[in-house]
Amino acid sequence: MLQNIKSVLIGMTEEGIDEPSAALAYGISLAEKSGAHATIQAASLKVVLGSTLVNSMGANLVAAHNRRLRELAAAVGERARGDAAAAGVAASVETPQLAYGQLVEVFVAQAMVHDIAIVDSETATVNADRGLIEALLFESGRPVMVIPEHCDTFKGKRIVVAWDASPRAARAVNDAMSFLKAAEAVEVLAVGSEKELSKSIPGAELAPHLARHGVNVTVKNLVSQGSIAATIADQLDLFGADMLVMGAFNHSLMREWVLGGVTESMLKETKVPLFLSY
Incomplete structure (x- = not known):
């Protein structure tokens, strides 16, 4: 439970x-x-x-x-x-x-x-x-x-965390901890350019923290092939994910908060439930 x-x-x-x-x-x-x-x-x-x-x-x-x-x-x-x-x-x-x-x-x-x-x-x-x-x-x-449509039963065995070392991503991980601890497998996914990934291993610093909470965690870094959202979506399919955990980004437009690009794309295209924190 x-x-x-x-x-x-x-x-x-x-x-x-x-x-x-x-x-x-x-x-x-x-x-x-x-x-x-x-x-x-x-x-x-x-x-x-x-x-x-x-x-x-x-x-x-x-x-x-x-x-x-x-x-x-x-x-x-x-x-x-x-x-x-x-x-x-x-x-x-x-x-x-x-x-x-x-x-x-x-x-x-x-x-x-x-x-x-x-x-x-x-x-x-x-x-x-x-x-x-x-x-x-x-x-x-x-x-x-x-x-999204057709996801009418809660499943949380395999969860992907979209990680970019931002405060919002950290908030999402903390908010989703109950789900992560109960999952059979959690993948911390970082998507970036070759230059970015050559300098560090994003997610490596998060994995020990999750492991201390009893999360069965692995880390995967991918070079973005065009759209970051599309790269994430492809990996969700490959991993057989039941859920995506991510921080919600926005930008200010005429004093109104508007969803940022990756968040907007995932809302439109995702086939799995999105766990979002801001």
Whole structure:
């Protein structure tokens, strides 16, 4: 059983699009294997009219749309209760309907008081789900797991750590220690240029630290063949990884935090769950 994972937040947003949630099944599976409580937030986005000049027909259409989303979220919540009960997982389910800004605030506040937040992956760069992922990463102070399609069962036997000796990577390793200790094999992967790798052995300094925690760890350094993200993705396949642990990078653009290149690429392309810390 996973140690020190006692509270799991599973976040979903209902936007009226038929999108099956891998995060729900994965999160319940993780809670089952760790003996954790699951808090399931099946929220729906509330459309708010921005002008009092909108006619009654427009107001009625918006009200009907909000009602439909509310009903869909309630149905998801009921299914989540049943799934959690069937798995023997203690769970609380909430189905609030909130405007986008309020929804993000609620998710972030909830994440702060849970060990980890679990959400579905989102390939689009700009939409509500992507905004939620970024808010959880940059504002909650807690790790986030992003779950791609078809990953509906927690597996953590083989884990890759993307290591670049940065504070964020160190934070991710520490946050993921329970998973690393429980894994059968952990590979510390460093990707860089030939010049960078000729000067040092990235990851060599991390391996003894992990070994002292009882982690079965190896180190692998790879010369980047073009895209760092593509190199990491290829190694995930070769290693048979169940999870990738990495620090989330960003840069400031017009005062808004925007995900950095490698993190952005992994969110779009990953086939395994991402464990991200910032």
